[in-house]
Amino acid sequence: xxxxxxxxxxxxxxxxxxxxxxxxxxxxxxxxxxxxxxxxxxxxxxxxxxxxxxxxxxxxxxxxxxxxxxxxxxxxxxxxxxxxxxxxxxxxxxxxxxxxxxxxxxxxxxxxxxxxxxxxxxxxxxxxxxxxxxxxxxxxxxxxxxxxxxxxxxxxxxxxxxxxxxxxxxxxxxxxxxxxxxxxxxxxxxxxxxxxxxxxxxxxxxxxxxxxxxxxxxxxxxxxxxxxxxxxxxxxxxxxxxxxxxxxxxxxxxxxxxxxxxxxxxxxxxxxxxxxxxxxxxxxxxxxxxxxxxxxxxxxxxxxxxxxxxxxxxxxxxxxxxxxxxxxxxxxxx
Ligand code: SF4
Numbered sequence: 001x002x003x004x005x006x007x008x009x010x011x012x013x014x015x016x017x018x019x020x021x022x023x024x025x026x027x028x029x030x031x032x033x034x035x036x037x038x039x040x041x042x043x044x045x046x047x048x049x050x051x052x053x054x055x056x057x058x059x060x061x062x063x064x065x066x067x068x069x070x071x072x073x074x075x076x077x078x079x080x081x082x083x084x085x086x087x088x089x090x091x092x093x094x095x096x097x098x099x100x101x102x103x104x105x106x107x108x109x110x111x112x113x114x115x116x117x118x119x120x121x122x123x124x125x126x127x128x129x130x131x132x133x134x135x136x137x138x139x140x141x142x143x144x145x146x147x148x149x150x151x152x153x154x155x156x157x158x159x160x161x162x163x164x165x166x167x168x169x170x171x172x173x174x175x176x177x178x179x180x181x182x183x184x185x186x187x188x189x190x191x192x193x194x195x196x197x198x199x200x201x202x203x204x205x206x207x208x209x210x211x212x213x214x215x216x217x218x219x220x221x222x223x224x225x226x227x228x229x230x231x232x233x234x235x236x237x238x239x240x241x242x243x244x245x246x247x248x249x250x251x252x253x254x255x256x257x258x259x260x261x262x263x264x265x266x267x268x269x270x271x272x273x274x275x276x277x278x279x280x281x282x283x284x285x286x287x288x289x290x291x292x293x294x295x296x297x298x299x300x301x302x303x304x305x306x307x308x309x310x311x312x313x314x315x316x317x318x319x320x321x322x323x324x325x326x327x328x329x330x331x332x333x334x
Contacts, residue, residue: 011180084113137185
């Protein structure tokens with residue numbers, strides 16, 4: 001049997017029953033794909049169900065405010081993806097698609113935030129267009145099956161794996177093939193301790209034969225992490241505080257937070273930090289001090305962009321995970 005047939009046979013018996021697999025609606029598949037880029041399936045499920053219920057179609061999502069989309073996304077991180085989700089929905093409604101969510105790879109690729117992987121996934125799952133998906137799971141399975149030492153994060157590697165994935169694709173059932181390959185990577189050929197003893201492809205697996213399973217896939221370089229020191233201030237007056245929305249050009253665009261300074265610039269250095277939170281992002285480690293400044297009277301002239309808000313209304317604003325953690329600690333004060 002060919003590799004694809006074995007995978008599809010395996011998939012038929014082992015697949016997880018997930019809500020986005022019960023539909024061929026490209027909009028819902030897109031929603032699930034964007035959410036699942038952020039998180040594991042268990043947590044992603046809650047977000048998917050919330051989004052699909054609140055925005056059952058692309059028109060509903062496009063009509064929402066960006067604030068509402070960000071609020072529903074809260075906790076998933078990578079907020080630029082939520083903004084792209086909203087922008088793409090508007091693109092579908094107002095652009096050349098005229099409200100019809102596309103199913104062709106070429107049209108999908110033009111949507112904001114849709115890269116080659118996502119476009120291939122939607123096109124093959126919803127309309128059986130014969131395009132191969134290559135995600136982290138696929139890289140791993142192919143690197144092991146064919147014992148490939150080329151780093152998967154190099155330009156050459158990406159081309160090599162894409163070509164191999166295209167060769168393996170079953171042109172009769174591309175959607176099924178792609179789903180089977182990804183699910184196989186998620187459940188059978190897992191990153192740590194893959195289940196080689198029960199693997200239906202073990203007879204064909206070159207890494208198993210060559211005892212290199214633990215060394216595949218190869219990654220070239222680790223990402224450099226930049227360390228940043230942020231100082232946040234809770235300016236508190238009765239049941240109110242001061243907040244602002246983050247601008248563009250840095251992390252968390254469009255999300256709300258407390259006043260903040262960075263590096264050596266500390267307002268009220270005489271006030272000791274109430275607590276410190278270390279927050280790891282992909283390329284940055286944030287070390288954040290939080291100070292409480294209790295005011296006897298409200299601030300009269302506010303810097304532009306700042307608003308005074310009650311603690312209760314503050315809870316309705318979309319915030320990053322770090323700020324939501326600080327909110328939990330500050331809640332005893334209100
Ligand atoms: S034998 Fe092991 S490494 Fe090879 S494909 Fe199967 S699970 Fe993956």
